[in-house]
Each structure stands twice: as C-alpha cells, then as structure tokens.
Amino acid sequence: MQISRPALIALALAAVAGGGWLVTSKSEQAAPPKAEARPMPVVTRAVEARPMPVRVSAVGNVQPLSVVPVRPRAEGEVIKVHIQEGQEVLAGDILFTLDARPAEAARRQAEANLARDRAQLDRARADLARYAKLLETGSATRQKVEQATADVAVLEAAIKSDQAAIDNARLTIDYSAIKALVPGRTGVVNAKLGSLAKPSDAQAMVTITQLRPIRVSFAVAESVLPRIRAGMAQGELQVVVTSAADPGLAATGALTFIDSAIDTQTGTIGLKATFANDDTRLWPGQFVNVSLTLGTEEAALVVPAESVQTGQIGTYVYVVTPETIAEIRAITVDRVLDGLAVIAKGLAAGDKVVVEGQMRLGNGVKVVERTAGAPQ
Numbered sequence: 367m368q369i370s371r372p373a374l375i376a377l378a379l380a381a382v383a384g385g386g387w388l389v390t391s392k393s394e395q396a397a398p399p400k401a402e403a404r405p406m407p408v409v410t411r412a413v414e415a416r417p418m419p420v421r422v423s424a425v426g427n428v429q430p431l432s433v434v435p436v437r438p439r440a441e442g443e444v445i446k447v448h449i450q451e452g453q454e455v456l457a458g459d460i461l462f463t464l465d466a467r468p469a470e471a472a473r474r475q476a477e478a479n480l481a482r483d484r485a486q487l488d489r490a491r492a493d494l495a496r497y498a499k500l501l502e503t504g505s506a507t508r509q510k511v512e513q514a515t516a517d518v519a520v521l522e523a524a525i526k527s528d529q530a531a532i533d534n535a536r537l538t539i540d541y542s543a544i545k546a547l548v549p550g551r552t553g554v555v556n557a558k559l560g561s562l563a564k565p566s567d568a569q570a571m572v573t574i575t576q577l578r579p580i581r582v583s584f585a586v587a588e589s590v591l592p593r594i595r596a597g598m599a600q601g602e603l604q605v606v607v608t609s610a611a612d613p614g615l616a617a618t619g620a621l622t623f624i625d626s627a628i629d630t631q632t633g634t635i636g637l638k639a640t641f642a643n644d645d646t647r648l649w650p651g652q653f654v655n656v657s658l659t660l661g662t663e664e665a666a667l668v669v670p671a672e673s674v675q676t677g678q679i680g681t682y683v684y685v686v687t688p689e690t691i692a693e694i695r696a697i698t699v700d701r702v703l704d705g706l707a708v709i710a711k712g713l714a715a716g717d718k719v720v721v722e723g724q725m726r727l728g729n730g731v732k733v734v735e736r737t738a739g740a741p742q
Contacts, residue, residue, distance in 0.1 A: 423656065445464065672705075
C-alpha cells in the first residue's frame with residue numbers, strides 16, 4: 367500500500383514528539399533527591415579557668431662563677447706537683463711546691479743584718495748619751511752630739527730595712543707553696559716537675575674552674591622586663607633548666623642578675639640564674655633550656671595546645687556552638703605551658719573547642735561530638 371507524502375510527514379512529527387516526551391520523562395526520573403550532609407564527628411574540650419604559672423622560656427649557657435689561672439708569685443723550680451688533671455680541689459689546698467731554699471737563705475742573711483744593726487744601734491745610743499753628758503760639762507762639742515744623733519737615726523732606719531727584708535723573705539717562702547684560691551676542678555697541668563715557674567709566664571701553671579655554685583646566662587625579650595622586675599620585688603624568682611642531651615636534668619635555681627642595659631641590636635635583656643649544682647650536672651659551656659617563673663595567674667583561660675590552629679587569619683580554634691555547628695574563632699595565645707595554651711583573647715570559660723577532627727572541618731559545618739579514642 368502506498369502512503370502519501372503528507373501522511374509520511376505527519377507520522378515523522380508524531381515520532382519526534384513521542385521521543386521527546388520519552389527523553390524528558392527519563393531525565394526527570396534519573397535526578398536523585400538531595401541528601402543531607404553527614405555531621406562530622408569531633409572531640410571537644412571546654413575552656414577552663416584555672417591557676418597557671420607565668421613562665422618565660424629561653425636558651426641559656428652555663429657559666430662558672432670564676433675561672434682562676436694559677437701563676438706563681440715568686441720565681442722558683444717546681445719540686446713537687448700535688449694535683450692531677452681534672453681533680454676537685456678546695457680553697458687552700460696546695461697545688462705546687464717551689465724550691466724555697468734561696469728565699470730561706472735570704473731570710474737568714476736579713477736576720478743576721480738585723481742582729482748586726484741592732485748591736486750597732488745599741489752602741490750608737492750609748493755614744494749619744496755619753497756625748498750629751500759631756501756637752502753639759504763642756505767636754506764635748508755640739509757637733510759630736512749631732513753626729514751621734516744622726517748615727518742613731520741611720521741605724522734605726524737600717525733595722526727597719528732589715529725587718530722588711532726578713533718579711534719579704536718569709537713571704538717568698540710562703541709563696542713557694544702555691545695554693546688554690548677557689549674551690550673547683552683543675553684543668554690541664556702545665557707546670558711539670560723540675561720546670562722553672564716565673565710570675566711573668568704567659569701560660570698558667572693550671573686553671574681552676576669553679577663548678578659549685580654555677581650560673582646560667584640567658585636573654586629574654588625586653589617586653590618581659592617589667593614583669594621580671596615586679597616579680598623580683600615580691601621575692602625570689604625560680605628558674606628551672608633542662609637539657610635534651612641530658613633527659614634527667616631538672617636543676618632548680620634563682621634569678622640573681624639583670625643586666626644594666628637592654629641590647630639595642632636584639633631587643634633583649636641579659637639575665638643570670640645561680641644554681642647550687644651539688645651533683646655537677648651543669649657543666650661550663652653547656653647549652654640548656656631555661657624556664658623562668660614570674661608568678662601565677664589565678665584564673666587563666668586554657669585549652670589543649672593541639673586545638674590551636676594557624677592559618678591565613680592567624681591563630682584560631684574551632685568552637686562548637688549550642689546548635690552543634692563548627693565556628694572559626696580567632697584567638698590570641700599568651701603562652702603554652704605543659705601542653706596547655708593560655709588564651710589572652712577570643713574565648714570565654716565554658717566555650718567548647720575542637721581538639722580532634724579539625725582537619726575535616728570548615729566554618730558552619732555540622733558536627734557531632736564523640737568520645738576521645740572512639741572509632742569515627
């Protein structure tokens with residue numbers, strides 16, 4: 367059967383219309399309904415108000431109170447060495463003995479001169495007394511009396527000189543026993559047995575480094591100086607030092623020195639703390655971590671340090687609102703102590719901050735609280 371051209375056109379239009387209806391119907395059926403976003407599980411902690419120490423941290427260097435290079439005060443041969451290298455000595459301990467025989471001979475000679483001059487002085491005084499009596503009777507001249515008077519004065523001066531020579535010889539003998547002026551630890555012993563020791567020697571016979579007590583020198587920002595001075599006005603400020611190289615080190619001392627001027631190049635002020643160092647754990651030249659306690663803040667706002675984040679807006683935390691929505695809150699951290707961040711600005715006591723799960727959060731994200739350590 368032959369279909370006319372107008373009939374074919376009518377059938378084609380009907381097919382197109384039916385196909386479009388089918389496509390439209392399939393598209394409408396394929397669009398899935400919108401699902402609600404799943405809340406993000408997080409662990410929160412409430413902001414606490416609690417007493418917290420005010421501490422300043424710095425890197426310090428251990429310095430001895432005194433380092434004494436030992437040199438002789440009189441020339442002499444070293445006839446005995448009483449110490450070994452690295453030995454602990456006390457003040458007054460004998461370190462070296464020098465040959466004192468020349469000084470002893472000089473002392474004996476000075477004592478002999480003193481005895482001679484005293485005998486001459488006795489004779490001169492007797493002559494003066496005799497000439498004075500003869501002058502009264504006219505048997506002696508005034509010139510004789512004046513000469514006798516001068517002889518007495520000369521011999522009195524000679525006796526004083528002899529006594530000074532004796533004292534000097536005795537002092538030289540005392541100097542032959544070279545003693546430690548401070549307690550401490552000896553270094554390399556440069557004066558060997560039989561060597562000649564001179565006061566002008568450039569190299570010290572030995573150097574004594576005082577270890578007990580000992581100081582730690584460190585510097586802090588000048589902005590902390592008012593707090594330090596206020597704290598010292600109230601009493602002694604405690605300083606604790608630790609070391610990564612010595613995990614067992616936790617020495618406690620006191621702040622004893624504030625430098626007289628601020629370093630204009632670094633904007634810091636130099637400080638020193640003194641430690642008893644009875645166990646000698648602190649060693650000269652050692653670098654340590656210093657913690658200076660300035661007092662206690664009775665109601666400091668604290669959060670776990672891991673809750674604090676840093677981004678383009680600065681330092682912030684995620685706060686969970688009563689509607690369980692995560693909200694970015696910019697904060698100012700005053701200090702971090704023992705895993706707790708002390709907040710100076712941006713939070714209030716009781717605010718809930720996120721301590722776990724921050725990496726998947728954004729501002730306005732719905733959250734659900736979970737227990738720390740529970741599976742997500």
